[in-house]
Amino acid sequence: MTPEIYHIPALLEDSINGLNIKPDGIYADVTFGGGGHSRAILGKLGDNGHLFGFDRDSDALKNAPDDPRFTFVHSNFRHITNFMRYHGVRSLDGILADLGVSFHHFDDARRGFSFRSDAPLDMRMNRNAELTAAVIAESYTASQLEGLFRAYTDLKRPRAVAESIIKARASEPIDTTFRLADAVRPVLNPKSEKKELAQVFQAFRIEVNGEMEALKRFLNATAKVICPGGRLAVITYHSIEDRMVKNFMKTGNIEGKEEKDFFGRTSSPWKQITRSPIVPSEEEIERNPRSRSAKLRIAELITPENRNR
Template sequence: MSEMYHIPVLLHQCIDGLNINPQGVYVDVTFGGGGHSRAILEKLGPKGRLVVFDQDEDAWANRLDDKRVVFVRHNFRYLYHFLKYLDLMPVDGILADLGVSSHHFDVAERGFSFRFDGALDMRMNRNMKLTAADVLNNYAEAQLAELFKFYGEVTSARRLAAQIVKSREAHLFATTGDLKEIAGLFAPKRDAARFLSQVFQALRIEVNGEMDALREMLQKTVEVLRPRGRLVIMSYHSLEDRMVKNFMRTGDVTKAQAETNIYGHAEVPFKVITRKLIVPSEQEINGNPRARSARLRIAERW
């Protein structure tokens, strides 16, 4: 399953960024198909350890049969909790690939893609109650407009929200086709696919609480990483990337500028390694279109 599940993006750059100590402890908080984890294991010696996180039950099918690996079937927002429970702190490196896997987009019944007509689900963890259909059918118009604007950067967020509320009075949203039909009314002809992607992205982020989970995970890396430990994060849209960039620079996801002490020196928990953003080559993008929007940032714990 894993070979088709997901093609890892910027694989070599991610592994190089971790600066792996063969005897160290590393964490892959977005296991998915296990591509990055396998590459980490190749660098680890017999005493090295790897902890992987993934809340999606489909990822469990890709688990690695290796005594050095611990699989945590939970959201990465619980990073500190589980590492403390496992008595594996501090760790030498943390890797996060924040993009949705190829597998999710390709399985119609998961509801992540407008390319297929499937149930409006979008839950990464199918034990959660809230689905994309619940959001569309129950959220107030103002709530819908806000999530489309901030999570999807949809230009016609208010008009789209108003139309959704109007449409659900006659027919509740149940499938991705239902949403595509309504969202398509506002999509520009020249870039309809991008518009629909933004709409679906906004719903997915809301359903899975992605921004809150990312913020919680980032904040805990300060306590989890040992001095000179590496934080390697790949994001795919501007909201995530802004949070990651701010955090690596200032230690606060909401602040672009670090606070200074009475001597004018910035007190920050990380040293940014990637002064220049790392992005995929045209060759990689041609072989894996999903890589097009990938942005890799690396920082080191002081």
């Protein structure tokens, strides 16, 4: 049975082509979600190929294909090294990461990811985790909230937004999506209210799920689990994560610090396949408006022979 639409994968053809899939290769889709990218990868694999699909949300398990070439891993992609070791995999031929939030999370009001519906202020990808968005709204100081908005958004008045939350929670608990939206609305620009509300919710979601730390650990692990000549393809959706991925593929570290060898050559273990990101066509955006901000970057782990050239 075909599963209900959980997520429409962005840049599907470009990302699959970018992996340069070998029929007998071993790959990982570390953001399995609805399984759209995974099914496309399986379509390129032969009988001896294998795909591992990572997702920390147990809801994604129902989308797992019944295919002996597929293994579902119920975990955050930050733990990819441990799980590959557990499954006896020495190296992967490619990894795909689509960092976007699935339609499922926005459309299921009970998950509390969106300001479009009133629901408990949750936002946990892993519903066994303790930290929720409500806990942040109720317990973080003004300074901590401002720090989140500065780190994870481009809000023009992060301090005002933080103070507005502190003021609102003195009157009633901020424990629902509508209450969070109402708490910050007085200090938002009416002309860009939806955009700014989306950024506020984005900051809470990133903090609840530890997304930036998870991405950092994942990226740093990729060179340990991808074989020389293997590919890393990452789809980003906002400037913070895209900057991290861009820096990592260019220099080998998320800070973007270029280290050079004796001959003045950048010592990054990666060769950028896409120096400029691949973005959706107008046709794709029309079919899938949520792909509008997607950017695909692809890099190849340099082989020992090429490393010295």
